[in-house]
Amino acid sequence: MINMKEVIETNKMIEKENLDVRTITLGISLIDCIDPDVDRLCEKIKEKIGKKAEKLVETGQSIEKEFGIPIVNKRISVTPIGIIGASACRESADFVKIAKALDEAAKGVGVNFVGGYSALVSKGMTRGEELLIRSIPDALSVTERVMSSVNAGSTKTGINMDAVRLMGDVIRETAEKTADKDSIGCTKLVVLCNAPDDNPFMAGAFHGVTEADEIINVGVSGPGVVKTALEKVRGESFEVLCETIKKTAFKVTRAGQLVAREASSRLGVPFGIVDLSLAPTPAIGDSVADILKEIGLEQPGAPGTTAALALLNDNVKKGGVMASSYVGGLSGAFIPVSEDQGMIDAAKAGALTIEKLEAMTCVCSVGLDMIAIPGDTKSETISGIIADEMAIGMVNAKTTAVRVIPVIGKKVGDTASFGGLLGYAPIMDVNSFSCSDFVGRKGRIPAPIHSFKN
Amino acid sequence: MKKAIITVVGHDTVGIIASVCSYLAEQNVNILDISQTIVNGYFNMMMIADVTEPKSGFSDLVTGLDEIGKKVGVMIHCQREDIFDSMHRV
Numbered sequence: 001m002i003n004m005k006e007v008i009e010t011n012k013m014i015e016k017e018n019l020d021v022r023t024i025t026l027g028i029s030l031i032d033c034i035d036p037d038v039d040r041l042c043e044k045i046k047e048k049i050g051k052k053a054e055k056l057v058e059t060g061q062s063i064e065k066e067f068g069i070p071i072v073n074k075r076i077s078v079t080p081i082g083i084i085g086a087s088a089c090r091e092s093a094d095f096v097k098i099a100k101a102l103d104e105a106a107k108g109v110g111v112n113f114v115g116g117y118s119a120l121v122s123k124g125m126t127r128g129e130e131l132l133i134r135s136i137p138d139a140l141s142v143t144e145r146v147m148s149s150v151n152a153g154s155t156k157t158g159i160n161m162d163a164v165r166l167m168g169d170v171i172r173e174t175a176e177k178t179a180d181k182d183s184i185g186c187t188k189l190v191v192l193c194n195a196p197d198d199n200p201f202m203a204g205a206f207h208g209v210t211e212a213d214e215i216i217n218v219g220v221s222g223p224g225v226v227k228t229a230l231e232k233v234r235g236e237s238f239e240v241l242c243e244t245i246k247k248t249a250f251k252v253t254r255a256g257q258l259v260a261r262e263a264s265s266r267l268g269v270p271f272g273i274v275d276l277s278l279a280p281t282p283a284i285g286d287s288v289a290d291i292l293k294e295i296g297l298e299q300p301g302a303p304g305t306t307a308a309l310a311l312l313n314d315n316v317k318k319g320g321v322m323a324s325s326y327v328g329g330l331s332g333a334f335i336p337v338s339e340d341q342g343m344i345d346a347a348k349a350g351a352l353t354i355e356k357l358e359a360m361t362c363v364c365s366v367g368l369d370m371i372a373i374p375g376d377t378k379s380e381t382i383s384g385i386i387a388d389e390m391a392i393g394m395v396n397a398k399t400t401a402v403r404v405i406p407v408i409g410k411k412v413g414d415t416a417s418f419g420g421l422l423g424y425a426p427i428m429d430v431n432s433f434s435c436s437d438f439v440g441r442k443g444r445i446p447a448p449i450h451s452f453k454n
Numbered sequence: 455m456k457k458a459i460i461t462v463v464g465h466d467t468v469g470i471i472a473s474v475c476s477y478l479a480e481q482n483v484n485i486l487d488i489s490q491t492i493v494n495g496y497f498n499m500m501m502i503a504d505v506t507e508p509k510s511g512f513s514d515l516v517t518g519l520d521e522i523g524k525k526v527g528v529m530i531h532c533q534r535e536d537i538f539d540s541m542h543r544v
Contacts, residue, residue: 002535004489004500006542007459011531065516068533254540262536322544 010251014069017224018286019252021259022279023073024060025115025200026269027207027215028052030079038088042101045084049076049105049114052214057110059266063259071259072421075113076106077205077217082119086128092135099139099146106145115205117148120195123157123444133163136170140185141177147203153193153390155397158447164390165439167191168383172406175375179408182416186405187338187370191386193393193400198273199329204366204401215272216264217329220256221279222248224286226316230294241295242315249276249319257324275329276320277365278312280340282423288312288333289342300335300343301352309333310363330399332365338418338425339370347426354385354428362392367400372416372425375408382406384435387445395448457486457535458505458512460519464528466497473522474501474530481518482509497528502535 013019033044053076060074078084081098089095099117106114117139119129136148150167153159171186178185190203197208200217207215229248233240256274264271280288289300295308313332321327335357337343346352354371361367367389373382386402393400407416410427417424460478462470471490478485487502508515516532523530 001487001502002459002538002542004491004498006538007461007500008498010538010541011461062513066512066534067537068531069537251541255537258536258540 013225017228019222019225020070020072022221023200023219024263025075025217026056027077029213030084036087038094041088045101046105053109063262074111076111077207078116079207080118082129082132092131095132095135096138099143102146103143113145113147113202115147115202117146118206120151121163122151122154137173137177140188148189149204151192151195153394155394159390159445164386165383168379171382172379175406175408183405183407187422190401190403193390200275214269216269217272218256218260219275222252223278223280223288227290227294245315246319249316250323253320253323273326273328274324276331278333287340287342299346299351301346301356306359309360313364330365336370338423368402372405372407372427373430374411377406377430380436380439383439456506458503460501460532462499462530
């Protein structure tokens with residue numbers, strides 16, 4: 001039988017250490033909404049989301065109440081709109097109509113974000129997908145809750161450099177269109193390599209074409225819990241350190257697994273995966289950077305950071321896979337800058353640079369995330385940053401991503417503020433030597449060889 | 455049988471257990487186990503209760519206990535047992 005010590009431990013994790021379920025994401029296939037008429041397509045999308053997600057928020061809230069664990073976000077992901085809108089959209093403005101329909105549908109059912117304004121173009125772009133990509137700046141500036149992602153590379157196909165080049169322009173244009181709000185549009189846009197079909201986390205969530213009609217995916221969190229557990233083993237060996245991370249990750253994931261199963265049965269929707277991610281928030285004590293410091297670094301970015309992060313990431317997974325049979329999504333430690341107070345402090349102190357963050361993305365989930373860069377950064381430079389990150393993902397057969405925000409009108413030393421979970425970020429310096437002749441080349445970078453691993 | 459864990463934490467005062475127990479009886483909730491200790495001057499109580507058929511539903515039971523807690527000046531949580539089971543049992 002459960003004893004008092006265990007009950008107190010769980011409740012302390014929830015109340016003091018920010019243990020929560022970060023998101024319940026309901027994936028909805030929109031394939032059956034496809035229609036050659038864009039207005040009819042929009043109506044069908046609104047109707048389907050309205051019907052399928054009607055009880056999502058309410059169900060999330062009742063689980064929260066009964067189990068006493070906060071579920072921070074309730075979200076929706078849909079089939080990539082680049083596919084859904086292909087037969088209806090003749091121009092970019094048609095895609096913007098779909099974005100508005102998604103936004104309305106999200107507001108209607110009370111979710112805070114809907115992901116899937118996406119194009120999967122790792123090898124090539126269809127005409128529809130190119131139109132969608134070109135519509136992103138407008139779509140993100142006239143909607144609030146729509147999240148957009150573009151998969152521009154994969155280990156199997158290589159990197160679509162035409163898409164990478166285009167995304168440099170699209171990110172700049174999105175920044176300019178939302179310049180009055182510190183270029184907030186770019187916080188809702190991510191470029192991925194090896195994007196997973198079942199990711200519950202934004203901005204990269206979409207409901208992949210390999211998925212069933214509907215699915216429940218859950219993202220757990222709990223950097224504060226890991227940090228507190230590690231405080232008790234300060235100075236101990238790596239073995240003790242790793243064991244502690246594993247045990248803690250197990251407990252955190254079990255909570256997520258329970259919520260996922262419960263949501264799945266109450267909504268009558270199959271359970272998909274639990275995403276084992278340490279996702280920080282700007283709240284004090286909810287930071288991945290603080291874990292790195294607890295492991296023994298003065299600041300994230302110091303020599304040893306990549307090794308510490310590799311160890312953390314690996315042991316979170318080892319503990320987590322024991323706790324859930326279906327693990328997927330991004331699964332690992334997130335290292336966004338603006339959403340993590342410890343990362344913000346390290347960047348301000350000059351300990352953390354974009355180059356070090358890039359190295360860190362080789363061993364952790366995702367990539368260069370929520371990084372504010374100077375507003376005058378050229379689109380070619382942004383494409384170069386994307387290409388580097390895609391290359392890391394492609395060669396290492398892992399998911400990588402870029403979500404950078406060129407904050408129009410701001411320079412290194414200034415701060416951009418996005419509000420809420422998105423936090424704030426110091427503008428970080430970008431290497432300004434040109435790569436325009438490189439990213440100017442047409443075509444794709446071929447897929448890498450999978451032998452002779454060195 | 456569906457079980458819930460009820461925890462009460464706060465400054466010790468007269469009638470905490472009495473008010474919680476009489477409310478539970480009113481709600482048709484049977485108490486299976488009670489343990490209680492004082493940690494750092496704080497009253498800590500844990501109850502395991504059978505919540506198979508609370509009179510006005512589980513969600514209202516949670517709200518009701520929360521309100522009693524506010525009246526008496528302690529924190530009362532009522533959670534389904536599954537959350538602790540999943541986190542602490544392999």
